[in-house]
Amino acid sequence: MEAILTALIPLTFLLMLALERIFPARPLPRVKWWLLKGFVFFVITGAFNAILPAVIGPAVSAHAPLHLASLEPWRSWRSRACACQAAATGRRRR
Numbered sequence: 734m735e736a737i738l739t740a741l742i743p744l745t746f747l748l749m750l751a752l753e754r755i756f757p758a759r760p761l762p763r764v765k766w767w768l769l770k771g772f773v774f775f776v777i778t779g780a781f782n783a784i785l786p787a788v789i790g791p792a793v794s795a796h797a798p799l800h801l802a803s804l805e806p807w808r809s810w811r812s813r814a815c816a817c818q819a820a821a822t823g824r825r826r827r
Contacts, residue, residue: 743775750771
């Protein structure tokens with residue numbers, strides 16, 4: 734599911750870019766290299782959104798007012814459901 738959501742971001746960008754080219758909302762002034770600029774800034778924005786949290790998160794984690802590591806956000810819903818089912822039936826996971 735996460736792979737689908739990750740792929741939807743660039744796919745949505747490309748879809749909206751194509752729709753704007755096919756059905757323009759209104760006449761816009763011509764901008765030199767507009768399409769290339771759009772792709773470049775999209776890639777730069779994606780890189781910032783991927784890199785900055787990975788760098789800043791560990792740097793400021795020691796100063797967090799709430800330490801939420803015990804919530805285990807990295808566990809998927811499927812593994813939680815399996816754990817709940819195993820607890821309900823009295824079986825242990827291997």
